[in-house]
Amino acid sequence: MRSIWLLLLLLVGTAGDAAARINVTALPGRDSTQLTIYNSVDLTLVTERRTLTFRRGLNRLEFSWANTLIDPTSVEFKARTHADEIEVVDVSFPPRVANTLEWRIQSEFSGEAVVEIRYFTSGISWAADYVAQAAPRENTMTLAGNVRISNQSGEDYDHAQVRLVVGTVRLVEEIVNLARQNRPERQRVPTSNLLTDDEKLARKVALALDGAIDRMDVAAKNKDIVKESLSEYFLYTVEGRDTIPHGWSKRLPSFSADAVPITSLYKFEREVWENSVMRYYQFTNSVAGNLGKEPLPDGGVIAFRTVSDDLLSAFVGRTAVKYIPIDEVVELELGADLEVSVRPTLMSWTKTDVNFDQWGNVIGWTTTERWKIEVQNSKEIPVKVDVRRRFEGDWSLNTRAEYTAIDAQKVKFVSTLAPREQSAWEYQVTTRHGTNARR
Secondary structure, three states: OOOOEEEEEEOOOOOOHHHHOOOEEEOOOOOEEEEEEEOOOOEEEEEEEEEEEEOOEEEEEEEEOOOOOEOHHHOEEEEOOOHHHEEEEEEEOOOOOOOEEEEEEEEOOOEEEEEEEEEEEOOEEEEEEEEEEEOOOOOEEEEEEEEEEEEOOOOOEEEEEEEEEEOOOOOOOOHHHHHHOOOOOOOOEOHHHHOOHHHHHHHHHHHHHHHHOOOOOOOOOOOOEEEEEEOOEEEEEEEEEEEEOOOOEEEEEEEEEEEEEOEEEEEEOHHHHOOOOEEEEEEEOOOOOOOOOOOEOOEEEEEEEEOOOOOOEEEEEEEEEOOEOOOOEEEEEEEEOOOEEEEEEEEEEEEEEEEEOOOOOEEEEEEEEEEEEEEEEOOOOOEEEEEEEEOOOEEEEEEOOOOEEEEOOEEEEEEEEOOOOEEEEEEEEEEEEEOOOOO
16 A cells, blocks of 8 residues: 655746646655654654655645545645755645645756655554563563554655654654544745644654664564653654565564563452452563663553463463653552462451530540451461551550551551461450540
8 A cells, every 4th residue: 555645846937737747756765764663653764865856946746645644734744855956935735626735846957866755644544562471489570672663644654663662652642543634725935833842742742863873774574672861751753674565463572681670579458359369470671681772662561470380381470560660660460369268257346435515415435446457478478468448537556566657548558478477466446436535
């Protein structure tokens, strides 16, 4: 599918549009293409270079985007050779010609020149996915990352270099909507005036990234992902080039890290998961954790655990992660686990210090609850258990067990249990209600 085409219309005299469209010449294909794909919005910056032959004087160049998701307001033309002899006079959308814009270009020479055409399109996307393989004791894991690129833009891109951007670009209008809107009958305005403020901001960011690394001739038999830090953005450059046709999808390896330290963590919070105990793998995206060379994009994670000496694996769970900055602690939620149990039991409840108003209505009272928490690890490996308890109102806690306040209404008790170990502790919570509450 080749939906984008260019025509060079050589002007003869100053006749109307019909006469001006004689001497139509089909132009050669792209010399090179670069795709900078953002994963935060449906946005791709396409940079293509072509070698065109100009006549001295005024030339007309048409760009058509039929059946594609290209944003026509973002299309930009620039001469890369003979730049001081080639000037864009204006750009217009020809009447009675759908999905086509026209540049009038003044050339001070006759001959070939390399030109660059840049524009935004939607429909090209990339996503990250990860495979975690935990060791038998779940204290380390191998983490492998991949990127998957898909093209549903309506256009084929030959000999394309692919760059993937982690970061957030805010657009008021999605590019796909701009691509589909109808253009006015005729516009004779400079290309820069066709952009909204948000599009100009997005272009400024995208073009800054576009100029940060210029690897137009990188080639490699085996694809690698080269990472670069660019302020609040992070750029992944896929080595080599690919033909990326419409409907194409491909998965490429990004990284693989061995011996990543992990903690086998189990959480219990009745208000969130009722009586289930949730399983987590906890690790840090840091150099000390054998990671930390770059932030990790959001994506899906599949986790396995090696369960035998011959490396037989068991499926642990599937989850998703958000964008992970360097040095951030990550918790992979892998679902409920039946081999770790937590049993809270209400041992006693009393109501005291009841106060009444002048009409005999209860206006203040105090309740005291005594709870016992029993935790059991039925696994053959040690585990870390995080038990969270929520209290409402004006409360105070009395216990011999160590705990940490999470916020004004929640505390957590964290303990490590050896294989097959059971543990229990008690606490007493006193809650003051109504006028008994401390102001």
